[in-house]
Amino acid sequence: MKAVVWEGINRVKVERVPDPEILQPTDAIVRVTATAICGSDLHLLDGYVPSMAHGDILGHEFMGEVVEVGSAVRKIKKGDRVIVPFPISCGKCWYCQRGQTSLCDNSNPNAKLAEALWGYSPAGIYGYSHITGGYAGGQAQFARTVFADDNLYKVPDGLTDDQVLFLTDVLPTGYMAAENCNIEQGDVVAVFGCGPVGQFAIRSAFLLGAGRVIAIDRFPERLDLARGAGAETINYEEEEVFERLKAMTGGRGPDSVMDAVGLEAHGTGVGGMADAVKQTTRVLETERPHALRSAIMACRKGGTVSVPGVYGGLGDKIPLGAFMNKGLTLKTGQTHVHRYLDVLTRHIERGEIDPTVIITHRLSLDEAPHAYKIFKHKHEHCIKCVLDPWADPKDHDPVKAGDIRANSAD
Amino acid sequence: MPDQPLSPQNASPVERAVMGGLGAGMIAVSLRRPGPAGLMFAATGALLLAGASMGRSVGARMVGIRRTPDDGIAVEKAVTIGLPPEDLYAFWRNFGNLPRFMNHLESVKVQSDGTRSHWVAKAPAGTHVQWDAEITEDQPGRRIAWRSVEGTPVPNEGHVDFRAAPTGRGTEVHVSLKYRPPGGSMGAAVARMLGEEPGVQIAEDLRRLKRLLEVGEEPTTEGQSSGRRNALKKAEAKMFDNGRTA
Ligand SMILES: [Zn+2]
Ligand SMILES: [Zn+2]
Numbered sequence: 001m002k003a004v005v006w007e008g009i010n011r012v013k014v015e016r017v018p019d020p021e022i023l024q025p026t027d028a029i030v031r032v033t034a035t036a037i038c039g040s041d042l043h044l045l046d047g048y049v050p051s052m053a054h055g056d057i058l059g060h061e062f063m064g065e066v067v068e069v070g071s072a073v074r075k076i077k078k079g080d081r082v083i084v085p086f087p088i089s090c091g092k093c094w095y096c097q098r099g100q101t102s103l104c105d106n107s108n109p110n111a112k113l114a115e116a117l118w119g120y121s122p123a124g125i126y127g128y129s130h131i132t133g134g135y136a137g138g139q140a141q142f143a144r145t146v147f148a149d150d151n152l153y154k155v156p157d158g159l160t161d162d163q164v165l166f167l168t169d170v171l172p173t174g175y176m177a178a179e180n181c182n183i184e185q186g187d188v189v190a191v192f193g194c195g196p197v198g199q200f201a202i203r204s205a206f207l208l209g210a211g212r213v214i215a216i217d218r219f220p221e222r223l224d225l226a227r228g229a230g231a232e233t234i235n236y237e238e239e240e241v242f243e244r245l246k247a248m249t250g251g252r253g254p255d256s257v258m259d260a261v262g263l264e265a266h267g268t269g270v271g272g273m274a275d276a277v278k279q280t281t282r283v284l285e286t287e288r289p290h291a292l293r294s295a296i297m298a299c300r301k302g303g304t305v306s307v308p309g310v311y312g313g314l315g316d317k318i319p320l321g322a323f324m325n326k327g328l329t330l331k332t333g334q335t336h337v338h339r340y341l342d343v344l345t346r347h348i349e350r351g352e353i354d355p356t357v358i359i360t361h362r363l364s365l366d367e368a369p370h371a372y373k374i375f376k377h378k379h380e381h382c383i384k385c386v387l388d389p390w391a392d393p394k395d396h397d398p399v400k401a402g403d404i405r406a407n408s409a410d
Numbered sequence: 411m412p413d414q415p416l417s418p419q420n421a422s423p424v425e426r427a428v429m430g431g432l433g434a435g436m437i438a439v440s441l442r443r444p445g446p447a448g449l450m451f452a453a454t455g456a457l458l459l460a461g462a463s464m465g466r467s468v469g470a471r472m473v474g475i476r477r478t479p480d481d482g483i484a485v486e487k488a489v490t491i492g493l494p495p496e497d498l499y500a501f502w503r504n505f506g507n508l509p510r511f512m513n514h515l516e517s518v519k520v521q522s523d524g525t526r527s528h529w530v531a532k533a534p535a536g537t538h539v540q541w542d543a544e545i546t547e548d549q550p551g552r553r554i555a556w557r558s559v560e561g562t563p564v565p566n567e568g569h570v571d572f573r574a575a576p577t578g579r580g581t582e583v584h585v586s587l588k589y590r591p592p593g594g595s596m597g598a599a600v601a602r603m604l605g606e607e608p609g610v611q612i613a614e615d616l617r618r619l620k621r622l623l624e625v626g627e628e629p630t631t632e633g634q635s636s637g638r639r640n641a642l643k644k645a646e647a648k649m650f651d652n653g654r655t656a
Binding site: 001003005007013015017019020021023024025026051053054055056057088091092093094097105106107108110111112113130131134135136144146147 | 490492579580613614617620621624625627628629630631632633634635636637638639643646647649650651
């Protein structure tokens with residue numbers, strides 16, 4: 001089969017690899033019908049998440065049709081159309097039973113490695129470095145999925161791949177980020193970063209009762225999309241964000257602030273430059289926590305900072321003084337995807353949230369290296385790339401920003 | 411509080427002599443070498459010398475070896491498993507189950523008297539170690555203690571406690587073990603680096619026990635497809651994926 005393979009820092013390739021096989025009785029093989037590139041794939045691409053190895057198959061946002069199940073799989077059947085949540089839940093441990101599936105005790109085969117870096121091990125994740133298990137990812141024609149009964153989610157009939165694909169990650173991630181803001185009716189919420197997660201965070205904040213959402217980014221197309229959801233926007237290249245936020249909130253500051261950017265923030269000024277230099281060593285500092293610093297500074301006293309953005313190791317100069325003296329609450333975490341699937345599916349069915357709005361590019365799997373490039377550099381106004389593992393690149397007509405809405409209407 | 415008395419000194423007398431000699435030697439070398447290299451030698455030498463005089467082995471400290479006052483190595487590990495203490499006790503008390511999650515054990519056979527057992531373990535380089543052990547304490551649902559009998563190559567004793575975990579989390583399994591490896595704590599430190607030291611083994615064994623009892627199997631990525639073709643690239647990935655080996 002064809003698969004997108006990590007071949008070193010900034011090098012991805014599409015290669016022929018062996019088809020996956022059932023390795024354990026609870027496995028299922030999925031024929032991937034749609035997969036996407038996530039912002040956190042860029043941290044892997046750039047080598048800032050340690051323990052990537054040459055030849056790793058990437059991808060943790062994928063869905064498809066079950067073509068084979070192991071002998072112990074009961075609920076999932078051959079032919080089921082499923083999405084595959086990115087964190088792997090064993091379904092049995094204390095965390096999984098409480099719905100905190102991204103903290104699963106049992107699904108990471110390399111728990112020892114994670115414990116060395118983070119103290120305790122979170123769940124295994126598909127296509128997401130060896131610290132989180134070294135599982136082969138889903139940017140491929142087929143994928144082996146594990147603990148199938150506890151993880152695979154059957155998609156209701158009548159919903160298209162585009163409508164449900166982002167249930168695997170970015171949609172519930174934005175939703176959980178908003179939920180973590182402890183929004184009270186009418187609250188003002190600020191969101192740093194208007195990529196896919198930020199877009200869903202904005203929409204979820206409104207669903208959860210926010211009165212106003214202020215979205216911060218520098219790319220006009222992302223800010224447009226945020227405004228389309230009802231957000232007010234700040235372009236941080238044109239305005240001083242902190243002062244602007246204060247002015248927009250009567251000097252109080254937003255009630256909660258989300259960092260939907262993570263470890264490769266585009267910092268400005270001397271601080272941003274220092275982060276960038278230190279980060280290239282991958283030792284002195286593994287993160288550029290510019291958005292997190294800004295979120296902590298901007299949040300009102302007693303407010304909540306919610307961090308859906310991905311961090312991997314150590315960040316410098318987090319303003320702990322501001323954090324402590326303002327009495328802030330910090331909420332973080334990889335998404336407990338499973339717990340949000342029913343509620344979000346209903347929102348989609350009722351038309352209260354439209355996941356397809358973020359799709360700007362649809363490419364064949366063979367075009368993945370190009371897709372990574374335009375997504376990373378935001379070329380061609382790229383917000384989100386969906387890859388079709390079965391499209392022939394020759395007769396495939398890549399969809400560009402602008403005409404996507406017309407195409408997705410049919 | 412630890413389950414066993416520990417010695418503040420974690421280096422054996424032989425080790426202290428070796429460290430002290432090495433440290434003094436490095437300082438001597440540093441005196442004849444100006445510049446950064448000399449400084450490095452001096453610093454390392456001073457560290458070794460200080461360690462020797464305090465009876466604290468730098469290497470052993472780095473890998474977390476703990477010594478008991480009577481020159482044994484102490485290991486304590488714990489895990490919380492989502493089953494009642496009675497179930498865990500019953501599973502463990504049936505010693506034949508132990509090799510199911512203790513990878514280094516080949517077999518444990520309980521003798522007809524019920525308190526004696528024969529243990530066969532895998533040792534480095536494909537060899538085996540065997541010994542007989544006797545149960546010294548048996549409290550159903552709470553504790554099992556055992557000790558190797560006279561004439562064992564690696565004398566060891568230990569106990570496992572099963573304590574109800576708070577708020578319905580199941581059972582805390584506490585394992586406490588004391589053993590005397592050939593070569594003292596230096597031997598244990600070297601063994602630990604090679605992944606054969608009991609402290610590391612027991613932590614991994616307890617994780618396997620949890621997975622076996624909670625899920626019924628351990629997750630694995632062994633045999634999955636990848637874009638790795640040559641042996642070097644495969645070895646690179648294997649270096650990370652060490653959860654199941656050792
Ligand atoms: Zn993601
Ligand atoms: Zn679990």
